[in-house]
Amino acid sequence: MLSTPGPTVRDESEIGRYLRWLESERQLSFPDYDSLWQWSVTDLEGFWSSVWAFFDVHPHTPPTAVLGRRSMPDTEWFPGATLNYAEHALGREEDLDAVALVARSQTRAPVELTFGELRDQVARARAGLLRLGVRKGDLVVAYLPNIPETLVAFLATASIGAVWAACAPEFGPRSVVDRCAQLEPKVLLTVAGYRYGDRDIDRRTEVAEIVSRLSTGERVVHVPYGPNALPDTLAWTELLSEPAEPAFEPVPFDHPLFVLFSSGTTGIPKAIVHRHGGILLEHLKNHALSWDLKPGDRMLWFSTTAWMLWNSLVSALLVRASIVMIDGNPVHPDLREQWRIAEETRATLMGASPGYLMACRKAGIRPAEEFDLSRLRQLGAAGSPLAADGFRWVAEEFGDQVLLNVGCGGTDVCTGILQGSPLQTVRAGEISGPCPGVAAYAYDSEGRRVVGELGELVISEPMPSMPVGFWGDAGGSRYRAAYFEE
Secondary structure: OOEOOOOOHHHHOHHHHHHHHHHHHOOOOOOOHHHHHHHHHHOHHHHHHHHHHHOOOOOOEOOOOOEEEOOOOOOEEOOOOEEOHHHHHOOOHHHOOOEEEEEEEOOOOOEEEEHHHHHHHHHHHHHHHHHOOOOOOOEEEEEOOOOHHHHHHHHHHHHHOOEEEEEOOOOOHHHHHHHHOOOOOOEEEEOOEEEEOOEEEEOHHHHHHHHHHHOOOOOEEEOOOOOOOOOOOEEHHHHOOOOOOOOOOOEEOOOEEEEEEOOOOOOOOOEEEEEHHHHHHHHHHHHHHHOOOOOOOEEEEOOOOOOHHHHHHHHHHHHOOEEEEEEOOOOOOOOOHHHHHHHHHOOOEEEEOHHHHHHHHHHOOOHHHHOOOOOOOEEEEOOOOOOHHHHHHHHHHHHHHOEEEEOEEEOOOOEEEEOOOOOOOEOOOOOOOEOOOOOEEEEOOOOOEEOOOOOEEEEOOOOOOOOOEEOOOOOOHHHHHHHOOO
């Protein structure tokens, strides 16, 4: 056992604040994490309605119920509600002067935007997309790195009720077309290249091929990034040229927000559709209760725009925390670079791959000694298993100052399935447990729950961020075959 919840955790953490709220507002008391989790996966109406109320979700039209239908896969969440994800991601009036994002890359100088500046750029981009004919339900596709313009374009797309999908610019034309041709996008946003470490990467040839095969016509927007230009495209500055007031299209809870793609190991990548309301509720819950993020905090987690972690990163804005956007080679000029950025940007939550942590351990890096990481409270690790030695290395480096939160999640639910929180124990080589609201169990081949032996990971109860379905799968047959056949 490496760490246990301290005596002040209920007074200092967001999950503790939530527990106090449950006691005062719902007359519910939970002595430990396990009892809270058990309630969260049995009383679905009680738990998810509490998430809605605790985080002050503001709908345009209130729901008539929490669950219209409970049975999977046709679960109906919050029937009658209309809302918009982007409206919740742009802060409140008191946040306008607070920093929303800081960006670091090897292609250009650092960028910083306040919530007020972000809100203005999103409103301008929204107006520009509307001029291009984008309307509710249309697809906007990005061939963009993890930079502020990508965030602005995503939130502008969401504010219209259009649907977002992204591929990282290191993808080749075939990978992009395999994914995005399924969607028939209305607009493509793209860069002409980028810098990776000390190498300039020219993507003009790839962009030309993608444009020719996606049939987006003249609706291609060039985001300037690096020295190259793209002919016959609309400039990003032109898209944002006209001032506009923020506006948000009210959409049903189940309205598509973005499309994430499966790996494509068994054929053409599946286009997994996620909904406005489901991602809003799930990420509010995950980012506060598991990652302990709140206003004034800052989240750093290296990701490309093709990974579900990018969608999770930008959702830190929902809890009025700020984000660090990193593009380029994350270990250039050396392994210490991510720790340098964490120090420089004063991150309170840093995410890292287990491979990166183990490489730092092997190299003898002492992050807590070499860098001022005094604001860091939580270190996340996901993407692959972290060896027990990695757990012990983090504990030796940071002691009780930093909670190591090792988790696993999925593109299918765009969140964590198993991970830790300030209220859970950390043991070397183990994930702390299932996330609140996630009824995760292991099942054997006979359909029986098993503990302490190999089994299939199963989520046995519905959750709001389960997919709406697959794009283009009108009858739902492919969706059912993928998740519910066995």
